[in-house]
Amino acid sequence: MGEWTDNILSAGVTVRHGVSGSELTTFGSGGTVEWLLAPSDVAGLMLTTRELRSAGVPYRVIGGGSDILLSDEGYDGALITLSSLSSVAFAGDLVTADAGVKMPVLAHKAADKSLAGLEFMSGIPGTVGGAVCTNAGAFGRSISDALVAVVLLSERGEIDTLTTRELAMSYHRAAIPQGSIVLSCLLRLKGADRGAIHRRTREMAARRKATQPHERSAGSVFRRVGDTPAALYIERTGLKGYRVGGAELSRVHCNFIVNTRGATTADYYAVAERVRESVKKQSGVTLEYEVERICSPRSN
Numbered sequence: 001m002g003e004w005t006d007n008i009l010s011a012g013v014t015v016r017h018g019v020s021g022s023e024l025t026t027f028g029s030g031g032t033v034e035w036l037l038a039p040s041d042v043a044g045l046m047l048t049t050r051e052l053r054s055a056g057v058p059y060r061v062i063g064g065g066s067d068i069l070l071s072d073e074g075y076d077g078a079l080i081t082l083s084s085l086s087s088v089a090f091a092g093d094l095v096t097a098d099a100g101v102k103m104p105v106l107a108h109k110a111a112d113k114s115l116a117g118l119e120f121m122s123g124i125p126g127t128v129g130g131a132v133c134t135n136a137g138a139f140g141r142s143i144s145d146a147l148v149a150v151v152l153l154s155e156r157g158e159i160d161t162l163t164t165r166e167l168a169m170s171y172h173r174a175a176i177p178q179g180s181i182v183l184s185c186l187l188r189l190k191g192a193d194r195g196a197i198h199r200r201t202r203e204m205a206a207r208r209k210a211t212q213p214h215e216r217s218a219g220s221v222f223r224r225v226g227d228t229p230a231a232l233y234i235e236r237t238g239l240k241g242y243r244v245g246g247a248e249l250s251r252v253h254c255n256f257i258v259n260t261r262g263a264t265t266a267d268y269y270a271v272a273e274r275v276r277e278s279v280k281k282q283s284g285v286t287l288e289y290e291v292e293r294i295c296s297p298r299s300n
């Protein structure tokens with residue numbers, strides 16, 4: 001512990017040292033993260049980033065860890081979680097949601113207010129911050145359809161508001177300015193019958209349950225190729241069930257790699273790379289990763 005940790009501890013930031021990456025990602029792999037910091041409010045976050053910058057400690061924000069894999073070598077710096085920024089406020093058909101709100105929680109709260117448009121979020125194990133950064137979507141809808149604006153903490157430590165248009169959101173992409181942190185977002189929903197919203201949510205949950213694996217995963221491994229799901233190309237390779245260490249190409253959905261037991265991030269990528277090579281050889285298509293690999297900043 002040093003001066004910067006004392007300063008943020010006194011501002012109510014939770015500080016943990018030496019946290020296993022497997023705790024922080026839905027796939028459950030990765031080495032030790034040097035620092036995990038959880039500010040309780042925006043002021044605490046602003047102080048944390050200022051202190052880290054002046055102490056020269058590299059940092060980045062993570063959400064639910066459902067679209068990232070942490071390197072087995074760990075993260076030599078600080079990961080910041082905004083799980084305490086978790087307010088949701090409704091005003092007519094508008095909703096403001098903090099970055100740390102879990103998507104299924106937001107979907108549920110909106111449904112209870114008879115507001116439709118976020119049903120697709122109910123089975124996605126990420127946060128609002130992660131959803132904005134990845135333009136999360138399913139069943140033909142994505143967060144950009146409802147998003148009005150996003151409040152960000154810029155790399156310079158200033159609070160900015162960007163409209164959806166300025167974020168130029170496309171399939172699983174959003175142009176978040178380099179180093180910015182999503183604090184909250186404003187969404188416009190549609191009034192609808194509460195029973196019908198809950199019914200649609202249940203239907204989507206049932207479709208997920210029937211078509212996706214139940215083991216730990218990081219969601220889809222590869223992006224769509226144009227309008228074609230990556231799974232269509234992967235299916236043809238016959239690699240379902242292919243395994244390295246504890247990582248296995250799911251037999252239920254072949255664009256998922258599941259952690260059967262104690263998989264490392266290296267196991268995950270060994271399976272994924274074998275799939276990429278086979279698809280390239282067979283179909284001439286180069287699959288692009290949807291999942292993001294987070295390596296130690298000092299190893300780059």
Ligand SMILES: Cc1cc2nc3c(=O)[nH]c(=O)nc-3n(C[C@H](O)[C@H](O)[C@H](O)COP(=O)(O)OP(=O)(O)OC[C@H]3O[C@@H](n4cnc5c(N)ncnc54)[C@H](O)[C@@H]3O)c2cc1C
Nearest residue numbers: 063064065066067126127129130131133136137138182219
């Ligand atoms: C079982 C399963 C099913 C899934 N189904 C879907 C699906 O149907 N549709 C879909 O789109 N995705 C799906 N995913 C993938 C994933 O849940 C989404 O991409 C989700 O939006 C990621 O959110 P997260 O909070 O987990 O972000 P993380 O994985 O923690 O982070 C993703 C990126 O966002 C950045 N980030 C996160 N929060 C912030 C913030 N506040 N400010 C700045 N940067 C931030 C991180 O640094 C990282 O670059 C699925 C994943 C799993 C495991």
